[in-house]
Amino acid sequence: MKRRPAKPALAFFLLCLGGTASAATATPPPHPPSRVLTSCSMCHSTHGSDPRFGFIPRLAHQNQVYIIEQLKAFRDGSRSDPPAVMYMWPVSEALNNHEIVAVARWYASQPAPRPQPGGQLTPAGKAIFQKGILKQDVPACMSCHGPVAAGSGIFPRLAGQNTEYLEEQLRFFKSGVRHDKNADIMHMIAIHLTNRQIRAVAEYLTTL
Amino acid sequence: MNSGVCPTRLLPGRCLVLAGVLGLAALALSRPASAIPSFARQTGWSCSVCHTIFPQLTPIGRLFKLEGYTTANLANMQRLKQKLRRMAPLELNRIPPVSIFIQASDSFIQGGEANQFGSGGTTGQGSVEFPQQVSLFYAGRVASHIGAFFHLTYTHTGGFGVDDSDIRWAAHQSEPDGSTLIYGIEMNNTPTEPDPWNSVPDWDWPFYSSNYSPLRDIPAPYIVQASGASEPIAGVGGYLAYLFGQGEDHWLYLEADLYRSGVGIGAGTGQVFGPYTFGPIQNIAPYLRIAFEQNYATWNWEVGALGMNTNVYPTSVASGASDRLLDYGLDSQVQYLGLSGEQIWTAHVSWIGENQYWEPVPSIGFKPNAEDTLETVRVNGQYLLNHRYGAGLGYFWVWGNPDLALYGPPTGNPADLVSATGNPDSNGLILELDYLDAQNVEFSMQYTAFNRYLGASSNYNGQGRNASSNNFLSFLMWLTF
Numbered sequence: 132m133k134r135r136p137a138k139p140a141l142a143f144f145l146l147c148l149g150g151t152a153s154a155a156t157a158t159p160p161p162h163p164p165s166r167v168l169t170s171c172s173m174c175h176s177t178h179g180s181d182p183r184f185g186f187i188p189r190l191a192h193q194n195q196v197y198i199i200e201q202l203k204a205f206r207d208g209s210r211s212d213p214p215a216v217m218y219m220w221p222v223s224e225a226l227n228n229h230e231i232v233a234v235a236r237w238y239a240s241q242p243a244p245r246p247q248p249g250g251q252l253t254p255a256g257k258a259i260f261q262k263g264i265l266k267q268d269v270p271a272c273m274s275c276h277g278p279v280a281a282g283s284g285i286f287p288r289l290a291g292q293n294t295e296y297l298e299e300q301l302r303f304f305k306s307g308v309r310h311d312k313n314a315d316i317m318h319m320i321a322i323h324l325t326n327r328q329i330r331a332v333a334e335y336l337t338t339l
Numbered sequence: 340m341n342s343g344v345c346p347t348r349l350l351p352g353r354c355l356v357l358a359g360v361l362g363l364a365a366l367a368l369s370r371p372a373s374a375i376p377s378f379a380r381q382t383g384w385s386c387s388v389c390h391t392i393f394p395q396l397t398p399i400g401r402l403f404k405l406e407g408y409t410t411a412n413l414a415n416m417q418r419l420k421q422k423l424r425r426m427a428p429l430e431l432n433r434i435p436p437v438s439i440f441i442q443a444s445d446s447f448i449q450g451g452e453a454n455q456f457g458s459g460g461t462t463g464q465g466s467v468e469f470p471q472q473v474s475l476f477y478a479g480r481v482a483s484h485i486g487a488f489f490h491l492t493y494t495h496t497g498g499f500g501v502d503d504s505d506i507r508w509a510a511h512q513s514e515p516d517g518s519t520l521i522y523g524i525e526m527n528n529t530p531t532e533p534d535p536w537n538s539v540p541d542w543d544w545p546f547y548s549s550n551y552s553p554l555r556d557i558p559a560p561y562i563v564q565a566s567g568a569s570e571p572i573a574g575v576g577g578y579l580a581y582l583f584g585q586g587e588d589h590w591l592y593l594e595a596d597l598y599r600s601g602v603g604i605g606a607g608t609g610q611v612f613g614p615y616t617f618g619p620i621q622n623i624a625p626y627l628r629i630a631f632e633q634n635y636a637t638w639n640w641e642v643g644a645l646g647m648n649t650n651v652y653p654t655s656v657a658s659g660a661s662d663r664l665l666d667y668g669l670d671s672q673v674q675y676l677g678l679s680g681e682q683i684w685t686a687h688v689s690w691i692g693e694n695q696y697w698e699p700v701p702s703i704g705f706k707p708n709a710e711d712t713l714e715t716v717r718v719n720g721q722y723l724l725n726h727r728y729g730a731g732l733g734y735f736w737v738w739g740n741p742d743l744a745l746y747g748p749p750t751g752n753p754a755d756l757v758s759a760t761g762n763p764d765s766n767g768l769i770l771e772l773d774y775l776d777a778q779n780v781e782f783s784m785q786y787t788a789f790n791r792y793l794g795a796s797s798n799y800n801g802q803g804r805n806a807s808s809n810n811f812l813s814f815l816m817w818l819t820f
Binding site for chain 1: 384
């Protein structure tokens with residue numbers, strides 16, 4: 132179904148307002164839970180900083196609330212972009228709520244991944260992130276994700292994330308392929324971005 | 340050289356050529372050209388998560404192997420309660436990790452019938468194999484830290500044998516600095532089988548070839564030949580994989596195994612493999628492997644080295660003098676996976692050399708040179724689009740010093756694949772096209788063009804047969820479920 136481009140301002144404002152200020156968990160678990168060791172680490176690495184492919188996200192220091200929400204979205208099938216279906220549906224199917232919290236708590240407590248080198252489009256991405264593109268109805272990313280892209284609550288941490296992962300996910304938002312619970316707001320934003328602008332934002336965020 | 344099994348039509352001097360033949364045949368036997376569905380059932384992942392074109396591994400596939408095939412995403416393990424807590428636990432797969440693999444092929448040889456000493460048969464003008472191979476796999480997790488990749492193979496020569504297999508225990512230790520050490524102990528029946536890269540002999544491209552391809556009659560070093568499918572050898576060893584650096588993007592892999600001859604089942608022909616093979620290993624044959632992989636966001640490259648020192652008895656009698664075969668090699672692999680794996684490129688290069696120190700066996704008239712060398716270089720690349728359309732292109736070179744006792748002499752039969760000069764030098768090109776109707780159903784076409792065969796481009800066997808006479812075209816279908 133083709134989605135109608137919409138002014139994102141109101142929904143965007145309300146969602147941002149609703150964000151909570153939680154980030155990493157306060158008391159890091161001393162040991163990774165068994166699910167991290169036997170399953171998650173295969174792709175995301177044990178500490179979440181070193182995924183095996185560029186399209187796999189870094190989970191280290193990601194918001195606990197966001198990880199929990201996404202794992203539940205994988206499990207109930209509401210997040211259905213191709214990598215989610217291929218990789219995460221089978222994994223999340225076996226997780227109970229307790230394990231989901233344990234996994235989220237572990238990764239949220241890990242040190243933030245180190246910034247990566249950007250690319251030629253990094254300055255353009257920085258401008259979009261900080262100021263948005265008014266004439267394209269694109270708000271500044273930092274309004275929701277924070278000035279250093281640390282995220283908050285359901286808004287994911289984007290700082291230091293893999294460029295390829297961010298680029299692919301923004302394209303999924305743009306095309307509507309990713310349509311989980313809170314994806315509509317990102318769809319309404321990404322639909323106004325060109326592929327080059329998407330790449331620019333992704334390149335910038337990986338440097339934070 | 341085993342006079343008890345060598346048919347009279349085979350001269351003793353030809354025997355080690357046959358070993359090469361058998362080795363290549365065994366090598367192909369030992370290549371499970373597919374993802375194993377039982378792995379997919381265990382992980383919930385489709386084949387393409389761990390494989391590019393089968394059986395080539397992605398980094399995730401390599402990790403799955405290093406972790407002992409124990410990753411189990413689906414809740415398919417049934418935990419049976421212990422009577423006492425301190426008793427050993429029991430976890431059984433709800434779905435047994437069993438899979439079946441079937442290959443069928445039709446092939447054509449350009450220059451007409453050729454006698455293959457490896458299989459003891461002839462190629463005919465064309466050969467249909469239905470099946471070319473049937474394998475029964477037990478592949479998957481056995482317990483928390485133990486997994487198996489074990490398969491029995493039925494071959495065109497009849498009978499089942501243990502194809503290349505391993506059983507391994509693995510664990511890992513993650514450090515706060517982000518590095519991870521994976522360590523394991525394994526038993527296997529084929530040198531290089533435990534390896535996670537596809538640039539070593541047991542896993543190198545092409546991933547299949549017809550049993551009737553003259554490619555199998557080209558001499559090969561022992562480490563290429565020594566497969567569980569060809570003779571009952573078994574190795575016990577261990578490995579370490581250290582993942583370190585920013586993003587754990589550096590992988591260092593070390594493996595050591597000790598191989599011995601044992602009593603086992605050779606594929607198709609029982610303990611005696613073909614008309615001639617090497618005898619048992621004298622004492623223990625050590626194998627060493629070191630490799631390094633550098634990972635980037637969408638691609639990775641590997642470089643490695645391997646070595647094996649084997650003393651083998653020249654006959655099936657495990658006594659007296661032995662021949663010494665010292666193998667050494669370098670390999671490298673580059674793999675581009677792209678975003679979501681829509682387009683995948685992989686390239687391999689490998690060089691394997693062998694120093695051979697022979698003991699004559701007067702009782703059967705085997706009088707080779709005291710020392711020989713044999714070397715092989717293989718360069719190949721594969722492309723896969725959307726996990727549906729594939730293409731592969733490769734070139735191989737084999738060379739060494741002439742030895743009529745090993746690679747000749749001419750027999751007077753123009754169909755025989757022997758060298759008139761005792762020269763092993765061969766090279767040629769392999770082209771393959773693949774179509775995957777589903778991830779577990781593949782159709783392939785493979786063409787091998789020989790530029791040089793056993794020492795010459797023309798009249799290599801002294802009976803007017805040219806290298807191009809052995810050009811070989813085959814069509815293959817495989818199914819796995």
